[in-house]
Amino acid sequence: MRKRRMFSTALLSLAMGLSMFSTGAFAETTNQSEKASVQDSYRVLIQAPNSEKAKLQSNYEVHRNFGKEGFTTTVNEKQYEALKKNKNIQIEKVEKVEIQAKSPIKATASPSTQVPWGIKAIYNDSSLTKSSGGDGIKVAVLDTGVDKTHVDLVQNVEQCKNFTTSSTYVNGSCADRNGHGTHVSGTVLANGGSNGQGVYGVAPEAELWAYKVLGDNGSGYSDDIAAAIRHAADEGTRTGSKVIVSMSLGSSGKDTLISNAVDYAYSKGVLVVAAAGNSGPSSNTIGYPGALVNAIAVAALENVQSNGTYRVADFSSRGNPATAGDYVIQERDVEVSAPGASIESTWPNGRYNTISGTSMATPHVSGLAAKIWSLNKSLSNVQLRTELQNRAKAYDIKGGIGASIGDDYASGFGFPRVR
Numbered sequence: 001m002r003k004r005r006m007f008s009t010a011l012l013s014l015a016m017g018l019s020m021f022s023t024g025a026f027a028e029t030t031n032q033s034e035k036a037s038v039q040d041s042y043r044v045l046i047q048a049p050n051s052e053k054a055k056l057q058s059n060y061e062v063h064r065n066f067g068k069e070g071f072t073t074t075v076n077e078k079q080y081e082a083l084k085k086n087k088n089i090q091i092e093k094v095e096k097v098e099i100q101a102k103s104p105i106k107a108t109a110s111p112s113t114q115v116p117w118g119i120k121a122i123y124n125d126s127s128l129t130k131s132s133g134g135d136g137i138k139v140a141v142l143d144t145g146v147d148k149t150h151v152d153l154v155q156n157v158e159q160c161k162n163f164t165t166s167s168t169y170v171n172g173s174c175a176d177r178n179g180h181g182t183h184v185s186g187t188v189l190a191n192g193g194s195n196g197q198g199v200y201g202v203a204p205e206a207e208l209w210a211y212k213v214l215g216d217n218g219s220g221y222s223d224d225i226a227a228a229i230r231h232a233a234d235e236g237t238r239t240g241s242k243v244i245v246s247m248s249l250g251s252s253g254k255d256t257l258i259s260n261a262v263d264y265a266y267s268k269g270v271l272v273v274a275a276a277g278n279s280g281p282s283s284n285t286i287g288y289p290g291a292l293v294n295a296i297a298v299a300a301l302e303n304v305q306s307n308g309t310y311r312v313a314d315f316s317s318r319g320n321p322a323t324a325g326d327y328v329i330q331e332r333d334v335e336v337s338a339p340g341a342s343i344e345s346t347w348p349n350g351r352y353n354t355i356s357g358t359s360m361a362t363p364h365v366s367g368l369a370a371k372i373w374s375l376n377k378s379l380s381n382v383q384l385r386t387e388l389q390n391r392a393k394a395y396d397i398k399g400g401i402g403a404s405i406g407d408d409y410a411s412g413f414g415f416p417r418v419r
């Protein structure tokens, strides 16, 4: 078995076919398809005419069925090469997607502060002692799962589902053996804990839908993510709820399944927030799904003042300079920025940790969106997005490489805040 590879902070190492799974995730892959060897397996999307489809599906176990968009399965190199020769079908590798965070520092039993700097910054209140708001808003965090018994989160966990192991999902299963999902969930809605000793997120009364779409190593497949996005939208419709999909993940490549799922969710009234990526500071390094027009791409700010404002972190992926400056969002534009460096939040086993990344910036915006929406439930997702943009314009970011007065390709419209 290939040894676990250490990730760089960025998603640049996403070369297709590289095996980046830890031992735990290997086991999951093996369960899904005994037919493919673990060493060189790919998740692929196959589109085929009905006659051909039946034959293929008897030979290759279907992982997910997307109807007209095709179906996904896991194949090895040899099978992949053979399928590529079949002129009757279209086959493409499914994009691998990763968390957008650097290595965590060190888990601790208690937080160094109950109100982390990012929460104070987004509230624009340096003496804030607790946060509030978000009641009734569902925040679907698509990530590595969550520690649903963490004292700071337990009251807010409403759904817990695993999309990585079956052709639908496993209800009640969202164990987080990575830490990333627990961390970003805490930034959205940690409530200080039932013991009153924990940390606060931005919107501590919002409800968490913990959708596990990434394995224990922080990597996952686009088909599972697309399925979870669609499920969040359908659950919003079924329950008559306002839903925010928060994705602290990304890849350098655009994926059709995720793009279509984001468009679907957006059309159903869901607000979609995603990390810009950690491949900065060069221009045009923004990752997907953040780069999609219907997703809000979030850049990361450091707790450092530069040029009179917070500073965009060097690692934060930049958008396209050619389409910046106009306060209009096109594909590959950064939309807003939020605290994403040295962020303290919840960690599995009731602990706390401090991490940096656009992964950490994203849940600040998702939490703010929940807080605003909870107070203005008549807003559509599009109106809520405009409100976030207007708040960002009110706090322009001018610090960091590529940041300047007005809409820029490093920070987007600026830093949206509570007030």
Ligand SMILES: [Ca+2]
Pocket: 323, 324, 325, 326, 327, 328, 329, 330, 333
């Ligand atoms: Ca633009």
Ligand SMILES: [Ca+2]
Pocket: 396, 397, 398, 403, 404, 405, 406, 407, 408, 411, 412, 413, 414
């Ligand atoms: Ca600016």
